Amino acid sequence: xxxxxxxxxFTYGPGTRFETPALHGVDLALAPGELVLILGxxxxxxxxxxxxxxxxxxxxxxxxxxxxxxxxxxxxxxRPGVGIVFQSPEIQLFADTVEADVAFGPRNQGLSQEEAxxxxxxxxxxxxxxxxxxxxxxxxxxxxxxARRAAIAGVLAMAPGYLLLDEPTAGLDPAGxxxxxxxxxxxxxxxxxxxxxxxxxxxxxxxxxxxxxAAGSVVFDGPADVLVQxxxxxxxxxxxxxxxxxxxxxxxxxxxxxxxxxxxxxxAARLLAGARGGAR
Amino acid sequence: MIAxxxxxxxxxxxxxxxxxxRGVSTSLAPGELVCVLGxxxxxxxxxxxxxxxxxxxxxxxxxxxxxxxxxxxxxxxxRSRVGLVFQNxxxxxxATTVEEDVAFGPENLGVKREEMxxxxxxxxxxxxxxxxxxREPHTLSGGQKQRLAIAxxxxxAPAYLVLDEPTAMLDLQGxxxxxxxLATLRDRGTGILHITHHLADAVAADRVLVLDAGSVxxxxxxxxxxxxxxxxxxxxxxxxPVGVLAAVLREAGVPVPADALVAEQVVAAL
Amino acid sequence: xxxxxxxxxxxxxxxxxxxLEPRAKMGLVAAFMVMLFTVDGFQGLAAxxxxxxxxxxxxxxxxxxxxxxxxAVSILLVFTLFAHSLRWMPATEVLVRIGPFGIxxxxxxxxxxxxxxxxxxxxxxxxxxxxxxxxxxxxxxERLMSPLEVVRFPAGEVAMMLTVALRFIPTTAxxxxxxxxxxxxxxxxxxxxxxxxxxxxxxxxxxxxxxxxFRRADELATAMEAxxxxxxxxxxxxxxxxxAAADWSIMLCGAVVMVAVGMVF
Numbered sequence: 001x002x003x004x005x006x007x008x009x010f011t012y013g014p015g016t017r018f019e020t021p022a023l024h025g026v027d028l029a030l031a032p033g034e035l036v037l038i039l040g041x042x043x044x045x046x047x048x049x050x051x052x053x054x055x056x057x058x059x060x061x062x063x064x065x066x067x068x069x070x071x072x073x074x075x076x077x078x079r080p081g082v083g084i085v086f087q088s089p090e091i092q093l094f095a096d097t098v099e100a101d102v103a104f105g106p107r108n109q110g111l112s113q114e115e116a117x118x119x120x121x122x123x124x125x126x127x128x129x130x131x132x133x134x135x136x137x138x139x140x141x142x143x144x145x146x147a148r149r150a151a152i153a154g155v156l157a158m159a160p161g162y163l164l165l166d167e168p169t170a171g172l173d174p175a176g177x178x179x180x181x182x183x184x185x186x187x188x189x190x191x192x193x194x195x196x197x198x199x200x201x202x203x204x205x206x207x208x209x210x211x212x213x214a215a216g217s218v219v220f221d222g223p224a225d226v227l228v229q230x231x232x233x234x235x236x237x238x239x240x241x242x243x244x245x246x247x248x249x250x251x252x253x254x255x256x257x258x259x260x261x262x263x264x265x266x267x268a269a270r271l272l273a274g275a276r277g278g279a280r
Numbered sequence: 281m282i283a284x285x286x287x288x289x290x291x292x293x294x295x296x297x298x299x300x301x302r303g304v305s306t307s308l309a310p311g312e313l314v315c316v317l318g319x320x321x322x323x324x325x326x327x328x329x330x331x332x333x334x335x336x337x338x339x340x341x342x343x344x345x346x347x348x349x350x351x352x353x354x355x356x357x358x359r360s361r362v363g364l365v366f367q368n369x370x371x372x373x374x375a376t377t378v379e380e381d382v383a384f385g386p387e388n389l390g391v392k393r394e395e396m397x398x399x400x401x402x403x404x405x406x407x408x409x410x411x412x413x414x415r416e417p418h419t420l421s422g423g424q425k426q427r428l429a430i431a432x433x434x435x436x437a438p439a440y441l442v443l444d445e446p447t448a449m450l451d452l453q454g455x456x457x458x459x460x461x462l463a464t465l466r467d468r469g470t471g472i473l474h475i476t477h478h479l480a481d482a483v484a485a486d487r488v489l490v491l492d493a494g495s496v497x498x499x500x501x502x503x504x505x506x507x508x509x510x511x512x513x514x515x516x517x518x519x520x521p522v523g524v525l526a527a528v529l530r531e532a533g534v535p536v537p538a539d540a541l542v543a544e545q546v547v548a549a550l
Numbered sequence: 551x552x553x554x555x556x557x558x559x560x561x562x563x564x565x566x567x568x569x570l571e572p573r574a575k576m577g578l579v580a581a582f583m584v585m586l587f588t589v590d591g592f593q594g595l596a597a598x599x600x601x602x603x604x605x606x607x608x609x610x611x612x613x614x615x616x617x618x619x620x621x622a623v624s625i626l627l628v629f630t631l632f633a634h635s636l637r638w639m640p641a642t643e644v645l646v647r648i649g650p651f652g653i654x655x656x657x658x659x660x661x662x663x664x665x666x667x668x669x670x671x672x673x674x675x676x677x678x679x680x681x682x683x684x685x686x687x688x689x690x691x692e693r694l695m696s697p698l699e700v701v702r703f704p705a706g707e708v709a710m711m712l713t714v715a716l717r718f719i720p721t722t723a724x725x726x727x728x729x730x731x732x733x734x735x736x737x738x739x740x741x742x743x744x745x746x747x748x749x750x751x752x753x754x755x756x757x758x759x760x761x762x763x764f765r766r767a768d769e770l771a772t773a774m775e776a777x778x779x780x781x782x783x784x785x786x787x788x789x790x791x792x793x794a795a796a797d798w799s800i801m802l803c804g805a806v807v808m809v810a811v812g813m814v815f
Contacts, residue, residue, distance in 0.1 A: 042421065042451050056731055084735045091725065092732040094757035104754065108737025140761060143320060154736060171367075171449045173320045173477045174518045198451045201521060240452060243522035246543035251550055265521040269528030276534065276550055334776055356778055364776040371766050372773035376685045376717045383788035388778040390786050400788065418720040432777060 001067055003030045003053060003082060003162045003192060008062035010048055010216075022048040023216045026062070030162055030192040035185070037203045037224070038196045040213035041238040046196045047087070049213065050164050053194070054084035066162075083160030083191075087167045089151035090144070098124070098142070098150050099135035105158040116157075123157035124150070127183040145176025149183060156187065163191040169202055181206065200234060201242040204263050212237040228263045244268050251275070282308040282331055282362065282440055282471065287340035289326050300326040302494045303340070308473050310439055313466040315482045315502070316475040318491035319516045324475045327491070328444040331473060332362035345439070360389060363433030365443040369425035378404070378420075378428055379413040385436040396435075403431040407461050423454020430461055440471040447476065459484065480520050480541045482506070490515050507538035522546060559679040566800075567609035567681045571793050572690025574801040575678050581805035582674045585812040586667055594815025595666045601808065602673055611680050619676040620669055627665045634661030688712040689791060706782020714770070725762060729755050 010023040022045045030036055030053070040046040051057040052064065055071060064071055066081060086092075095101035099120050106116035121131040127149040134142070139150055148168070155163065168184060169177040185206050187193050195203050204210070210227045212220035214237040220227060227233060231249050234241035241249065248261045248268055256275050262268045287304045290297040301323045308314055308331075318324050329335040330342050333349035342349040344358050366372050375381035382400045391399065404410045407427040417425060426446055433441060443462070447455040455478075463484060466472050474481060482488045482502045490498035490505065492515045498505055505511065509527065512519060519527065519541075526536040526546050536549040562568075567575075585598055606616050620627075635657035637644060644652035679687065692709030699705050730740075733754045740751045 042453065051731075054735060056735060086728065086732050086735075089732060091729055091758050091762060092736070092754075094754045094761075104733075104738075105736040108739070145320075158736065175319060175516055178518075243520065243541075243543050244525050247522060247525060247546045250543050250547040254547065254550070256550065265525035266528050269525045269532065272525075272550065273529060273532040273534060329772075332776060334772060356780070359776060359778050364773075366769065366773055368769065370721055371769035374714060374717060374770070374774060374777075376713060380685075380788055384774075384779070385777040387785050387787055388780065390784045393786060393788065393790065396786065396788055416720070417717070418724070436778065 001032055004028070004065045005049070005053060005059075006063045006065070008049075008052060008059040008064070010045075010052060010057065010060050012048075014060065021216060023052070023059075026213075026216070026218055027221075028053065028194075028211060028218070030194050032161060032192045033188055034208045035188050035193045035195065035203075035206055036209045036211060037207035038194055038211045038213060039198065039200055039234075039237065039239060040196075041198060043215075044213045044238070045216040046198075046213050047166055050084065050166050050194070050196050053162075054082050054164055056084070081161040083155040083158055083163045085152050085155050085163070085165040085168060087170060088148075089155075090139075090142075090147035092151055092154065093139035093147060096138065097135060098129070098137050098139050099131065101139050102150065102153045102157045105154055109158060119157045119159065120153070123153040126156050126186060127153045128179060129153065143176075145172050145179055148172060148176065149179060152180070152183060159190070161191055163187050163193045165193070165195045167197050168195060169197075169199075177202070198239070200239055201244075204228075204242055212239070214238055224263075228261055231261065248272065281310070281343075281345060282473075283341075283343045284327075284330070285341045285343070287330060287337045287342060289323075289330060289335060289338050291326075299494050301330070301337075301491075304491075304494075304496050305340075306489055306496060306499055308440060308471045310471045311466060311469045312487065313462065313472045313474065313485045314487045314489055315485035316473060316489045316491065317477070317479065317482060317515070317517055320477075321493075322491040322515075323494040324491055325444050328364065328442045328473070328475055331440070331442045332364050333358040334364070356389075360385075360436045361439050363430075363436055363438035363441045365426075365429050365433050365441065365446050367445040367448050369422065369429045369449075372429050372432070373417045373425065374432075376416060377413070378409065378415050378417060381417060381428060382431045382435045385432060389436065399435045399437065400431075403434040406434060406464065407431045408457065421454065422450050423457050426450060426454065426458055427461060430458070434465075438470070440473070441465060442473040442475075444475045445477065446474070447478065447481075478520075479506070479512075479517055479523070483539045483541050490517070503537065503539040506541070559676065560683050561611045561615055561680045562683070563610055563681065565608060565610040565681070567605065567611075567677070570681075570800060571791055571797040572682050572686050573694055573791075573793060574797040575682060576690060576694065577801045578804045578808075579675055579678050581808040583671065585808040586671055586674075588809075588812030589815045590663075591815060592663065592666075594811065595663060595670070597811045597815060598670055598808075599666075601811070602670055602677075605677055606673070609677060609681050611677070615680060616673055616676055619672045623668060623672055627668060630665045630668065631658070631661040634658070634664065684716045685713065686791065688716065689789075693791070704782060706785060710782065718766070721766075722759070722763065726755065726759055729758050 005026060005028040008023055008026045012020040012022055026049060038046050052059050093101050095104060102120035102123055103116040106119040111119065124131040124134060129146060129149055139147060142150060165184060169180050184193060184195060197203060204224060207224045210224050211218055212233060219237050220233045231241040231245040242263060244263060244265050245261060248258055251272060252258050258271055258275050262271055284304050284306050287301055289301040290299045316324050316327060326335065330337060333355055336350040344361050347354045347357055349358050373381050374384045379400050382403050383396055386396045386399050407430050409424060409427055409431060417428060420428065447458050462472055462474060485502055487500060488498060488502045488505050489496060497515060498511065523541050526540050529536045534549060536546055540546045540549065589595060589598060606613055635653050637652045637654050639650050640652035645655045645658065646653045688709055692705050695703065695705035738751060738754055740748065
């Protein structure tokens with residue numbers, strides 16, 4: 001049971017003077033209930049990877065399988081079971097009410113009005129927007145964070161087995177970011193979740209697994225715990241390690257003995273204070 | 281100097297008036313970098329628009345080098361002294377090439393062509409976009425677009441620059457580049473009002489202004505604010521994880537300064 | 551993706567034709583039209599075609615691009631040909647008979663002449679848009695219109711509107727693409743049902759596109775105001791295109807030749 005990409009290659013505008021290779025030999029697996037963080041600098045191919053996984057782009061080489069079945073073709077079909085939330089998804093809001101907007105996907109899936117409404121309410125609750133309060137409101141009256149969550153609900157309402165999100169917190173204020181993080185974390189209960197971002201800090205603590213992408217290739221794929229112990233991997237991928245890890249890396253360089261590193265700030269502080277006390 | 285004296289402002293909505301700012305008094309001096317923090321809806325953007333006369337205070341006064349922003353005769357004197365940069369660079373770039381966009385402000389002021397050339401060149405050099413003069417704006421990266429917007433404001437030769445969340449939509453590189461430009465400008469004597477929701481940006485500021493529900497609740501150097509976890513929480517300002525690390529270290533007796541929000545500064549205290 | 555996608559009809563280059571001042575080019579196109587509408591007979595058409603061919607080769611634009619515009623009017627061409635030549639149950643001698651229809655030889659000649667005129671017209675005018683960037687085109691239009699400011703025609707404002715519109719075409723296209731893909735991912739179909747169903751399918755794309763356009767317009771207006779925009783009066787320009795002696799001489803020589811061709815043939 002998984003969404004799986006095997007040896008995927010992709011090039012934009014092949015054979016034209018705008019030819020730009022985007023992905024090269026990428027393997028990626030996403031299992032239900034897991035949260036995979038896909039990290040990469042701008043231009044590393046992470047958004048392309050997400051579009052291929054969602055079936056919106058066809059890979060030039062390689063195979064995409066969903067629950068073991070090969071699926072392919074650009075814009076050919078709605079890929080049942082894979083939901084994608086694009087960057088700034090609030091631009092997709094169009095209906096008169098939030099409820100009708102969130103029900104758009106389920107209606108397209110052929111659900112009855114009543115069933116679609118039920119799915120919409122479930123999805124709105126999942127992103128912590130009370131359906132009774134927000135359902136009847138115009139999507140254009142929402143704050144930035146609320147609109148973002150409503151748009152995510154619009155995808156969750158289709159009950160995808162796999163949920164892909166592209167920079168879900170970009171441009172939001174701290175409160176909005178917290179709300180999105182908790183919604184994304186909760187989505188794990190019903191789906192395999194992949195989050196694409198350039199900000200290593202934001203989702204690292206939530207992630208089960210991290211994939212580092214650099215210049216269209218996977219340079220790391222492993223448990224978040226393993227990556228935390230090898231923070232130099234971030235530099236290799238052209239990214240900046242989370243500040244908390246950088247503190248510990250720099251401390252090590254200065255001769256502080258830290259056998260283990262931690263991404264949790266309080267835990268990291270204890271490790272550092274302990275090592276410092278031990279050195280005296 | 282930009283001086284806010286007991287400034288209030290309210291928005292009219294269908295449901296009545298909503299107070300955006302209440303009795304705000306503060307100032308911005310040349311060569312000063314002031315960070316404005318506050319939750320959404322705390323009045324930050326209103327403050328920005330009041331600073332260059334796009335909005336006029338309901339009560340109180342805003343003066344730019346002694347010129348009142350509500351003096352209709354001096355409208356353009358105020359605007360050319362206070363440059364304004366917004367969050368979304370896509371919605372403030374006017375022209376179809378980089379150089380022509382930078383020239384937009386000076387063109388409006390009727391600046392002579394030779395001087396305009398010089399201003400455009402200087403502005404693009406300052407923001408590090410020299411060499412991209414003939415590029416089309418939509419082919420630039422987010423960070424480049426925002427620096428172009430800053431160049432556009434600089435070409436008006438303003439004494440002050442007000443930026444409303446200029447890095448909110450940028451990636452780390454874009455953010456770093458923009459912050460660097462701001463530091464350079466401050467050092468050259470431009471007064472900068474930087475509205476942000478990144479608490480880490482406050483570290484570089486000379487002063488931090490915290491707004492809560494339209495009122496000023498803090499207007500002092502950054503360090504004491506960053507050490508005051510109660511105040512931070514009350515204004516829904518969140519320390520970044522490294523700040524939490526530093527705070528825990530402080531409790532454990534390690535003398536980490538409160539304004540250390542970068543790994544290098546924290547490690548220096550170990 | 552930030553690939554520099556070629557935009558509009560413009561084919562960037564540095565040929566004589568590209569460098570010619572837009573107003574001079576517009577003048578030449580006007581003379582070209584005069585020539586096309588005054589020549590009669592195939593000799594005149596051939597002369598006009600020769601002049602067009604010289605212009606195309608001087609522009610260094612691939613002829614296939616210049617001819618692309620002709621495809622757009624192909625239906626019009628076919629219609630022109632048949633309107634002139636097709637006869638219903640002809641009584642007189644005709645070239646070919648197909649059932650009750652006949653193709654009239656004289657009519658066919660007339661049709662070919664008119665069709666040729668349309669082809670040349672399309673080719674000549676597309677050479678203008680192919681070799682002039684939209685910005686310079688808008689600029690040229692503004693300068694052509696500027697005498698109208700005497701009668702209070704807001705030439706500067708109109709040109710500013712054109713420039714801003716041009717600036718936002720790529721941004722809006724990008725945004726439209728994003729919205730389409732997002733709605734497709736939510737199961738929207740644009741290729742199902744009759745024309746009404748299809749039109750309705752675009753509602754989820756058009757509504758957010760317009761809402762965002764208005765929001766953008768609002769923000770842009772504020773940003774322009776912040777940068778001291780107060781209408782066209784008193785504005786100076788960074789780039790002022792000048793009708794140089796070379797532009798004048800090319801325009802005048804070209805115009806004289808073309809008008810002469812129109813009068814002789």
